[in-house]
Amino acid sequence: MAGVKLAVFDCDGTLVDGQAEVCAAMAHAFQEAGLPAPSSHDVRRIVGLSLPQAVARLAPAASAEATARAVDAYKGAFRLAREEGRLQEPLYDGIAPMLRRLHADGWLLGVATGKSDRGLAACLATHGLADLFVTLQTADRHPSKPHPAMLEAALAQVGAQPEDAAMIGDTVFDMAMAEAAGVRALGVSWGYHERAELIAAGAAAVVDSPAELEGLL
DSSP states (O other), rough: OOOOOOEOOSSBBBTBBBHHHEEEEHHHHHTTTTTTOOOHHHHHHHHBBBHHHHHHHHHHHHHHHHHHHHHEEEEEHHHHHHHHTOOOOOTTHHHHHHHHHHTTTTTTEEEEEOOOOHHHHHHHHTOGGGGGEEEEEEETOOTTTTTHHHHHHHHHEEEEEGGGGGEEEESHHHHHHHHTOOOOEEETTSSSSOOHHHHHOOOEEEEHHHHHHHHOO
């Protein structure tokens, strides 16, 4: 399929702002596991990693058993919040119309995220965006970022070449994953990591708005 254009987006911190929910769920998880609670700043720094890797970074001295308990408790807290209608993951301003315009312009759209399959599906369905994406890569089926497996699977699924794809994200994990897969890395300034960090990690550019991102693509 010559000429395929693929734009792959991170989710948390790029498409949606879920930091309050992430911090609350992580605090609950650490309490349930009997671990000292991490600061909200430290939690925001690990958004984008798969959950076991995120917990391990926040509690490097914890036993495997305590880490596993924290992971299970985090999943349970998110699931309960979703079931009770308390989960708030609002889209950043301008994201939905940008995605629809890219889709209409012939871009194939994907997601590569540390979320689970269930969490990503629920998030996209809530915002009415699920039909725009042709490839969804999650932590359930791949190694954690920055391993390139998610992007490699997305490229293979749609038949795109690395040079015809872009990875859009807000963390150094996204930028490093893109570099490892040979894909153009584009950073967004409204997420969890700073502009200078994103550039140092390989971002070709860092944008300040969805409109600016659309122009680069």
